[in-house]
Amino acid sequence: MKILSFIHCEVLKVLRSSVFWIVIVAFATMPIMLGLVTYINAVDAGWEPYLTDLLGTNTALLVIGFSFTACWVFGREYTDKTISELLVKPVSKLYVALSKFIVIFLWDVLLVFFMFAVVCIMGILIGLNGGTWLLITNSFLTFMAASLLTMVVSTISALLANVSKGYLAPIGLAFLIVVISNVVAQAGLAAYFPWTIPALFISNVHLGIVSIVILAITGIVGFIGTIAWWSFTEQQ
Incomplete structure (x- = not known):
């Protein structure tokens, strides 16, 4: 029950912050703009290419968005x-760090549902053809799976936020990652760069064992490193 109180506290911090609503607006604006610019005047546009195009394009926003939620919470x-108040209080630092990761996960999942809903509403308003529940369900499951992979690598942003003692450095890293991702993809090395692997998955590219291992190692380093920082590092 103790960790639930920590989670409740972290949830209140997020909901009472203007940052929560700014992120919501950002996750709504991108798919709306892409949908309007690309498909508003399209003739006989279908749901399948629409979902593939928009959800694939928005993976870059997921990288930035999930990196931001991770680094902002910490x-x-x-x-x-x-931070000084948290460190001197007689509470479990492990519970504090875990509760933050849980809230980050819940926040990210909410953003995934919200973005997909916006994409679908835009598709309905545009008047796309060929939409079926099976297509939409499969697209959502693929999008959610790719989002979960992105959440895994975003733990690095949480670690960097603690190491740099703020969220400016990890935000800068997130934008740098987007630039590097484009270069890596053009070089044909997307399967070996943690932040481009989710984009391959959403594009129905088979992920080899090497890609899976890279993802796992990246996520473990970020998660364990953050837990260790809160549990053992003497901070000023």
Whole structure:
């Protein structure tokens, strides 16, 4: 029950922050703009290419968005100067870190559902053809799976937020990753760069064991490193 109180506290921090609503608006704006620009005047446009195009394009937004949620939940403790209070209180630092990761996960899942809903509503308003429940369900499951893979690698942003004691460095890293991802993809090395692997999955590219191992190692380093930082590192 103790960890539930930590989770409740972290949820309140997120919901009472203007950042939560800013992220919501950002996740709605991108698919709306892409849908309007690309498909508003398209003749006989279908749901299948629409979903494939928009969901695939929005993977870059997931990288930035999930990196931001991860680094903000941890980094705000440093920018708001509340980290010292957390460290001196007689509470489990493990529970604090775990509760933050759980809230990050819940926030990211909410964003995935919200973005997919916006994409579908846009498709209905545009008047796309050939939409079926099976197509939409399969697209959502693929999008969710790719999103979960992106959440795994976003743990690095949480670790960097703690190491750099703020969220500016990991936000900068997220934008740098998007640039590097384009270069890596053009070089044919997307299967070996953690942040481009989810994009391959959503494009129905088979992931080899090497890609899976790279994803797993990246996620473990970010998660375990963050837990270790909170549990063992003496911070000022």
